[in-house]
Amino acid sequence: MRAALYWAPERSDPLHALGSRWLGRDAETGAVVPQPAIPGLDLAALTEEPRRYGLHATLKPPFRLAAPWPELHAAAAALAAxxxxxxxxxxxxxxxxxxxxxxxxxxxxxxxxxxxxCVVELDAFRAPPSADEIERRRRHDLSPPQQALLRRWGYPYVLEEWRFHVTLTCRLAPADLPAVRTAAEALLGAAAGRPRRVRELCLFAQAAPDAPFLIADRLPLRG
Structure with missing residues (x-):
């Protein structure tokens, strides 16, 4: 089992439904959602990897647990509170x-x-990555600071290397990018372009290595 801390649109936010339609899966329910047709392109194939993770922006990357789930849940809820x-x-x-x-x-x-x-205060709940996982990450031409973050936090793109992004596709061929971008903007642009309040921290769970990630709980921000 793995856990992750993500930002995801609230259930009532139109971006939740539209983003689930784009990816072809609702991370709240696990339901398959019909995807829009893009002439000449296979959107199901182009979204295969992000579909496994659900519509989200990573705050604390996926990790195996070093402590029981209820303890992680309580600590994440306290951080949100x-x-x-x-x-x-x-x-x-x-x-x-x-x-x-x-x-x-x-x-x-x-x-x-x-x-x-999320990265620092919940790190005690993260089991160290395996040697294979570390080596796989190192193949991505990491900078020295990213290498240091990988060694300390198990992931190279956290803290000063973190960038907010909600992944919509796998890596695209340059020739496909314009058509896919036009379709994504047509479906998501208006909903994405609205300011919104962040009122929840989303705790995601993956039951098994090949299983999709699901929202296990939406933890309210109460500070």
Whole structure:
């Protein structure tokens, strides 16, 4: 079993339903959702990897548990309870390292602080990655700071290397990017572009290595 701390749209947010339709799966219920048709492209194949994780932005990357689930849940709920709700700037569809994602139009300092707190304050619940996992990460041409983060926190893109993004596709061929981006903007652009308050910290769970991630709980921010 693995856990992760993510931001995800609230159930009532139109972005939740539209993003689930784009990926083809609802991370709240696990239900398969029919995807829009893009002429000449296989959207199911282009979203295969992000579909496993559900519509989200990573705060604390997936990790195996070093303590019982109820202890992690209680600690994550306590972290959420001392965090004040805050405004998330509008999002936009943008390319990122060859794939498409929803990105902030302006940086959100409060979300960065929450991501940092999830990584640091919940680290006692993270079992160390295996040697194979470390080696697999190292193959991605990491910078020296990213190598150091990988050794300390089990993942290279946290803290100062963290970037908010909601992954929408696998890596795309350059020729496919314009059509996929146009379709994503048509479906998600208006909903993504609205300011929204962040009032929840989402605890996701993966029951087995090949299982999809599901929202295990939405922990309210009460600070």
């Amino acid at each position: 001392r965090t004040r709700p805050f405004l998330l700037p509008p999002l936009r569809v943008a390319p990122l390292h060859g794939f498409l994602a929803l990105r902030e139009t302006v940086p959100c300092a409060e979300l960065r602080r929450l991501a940092d707190a």
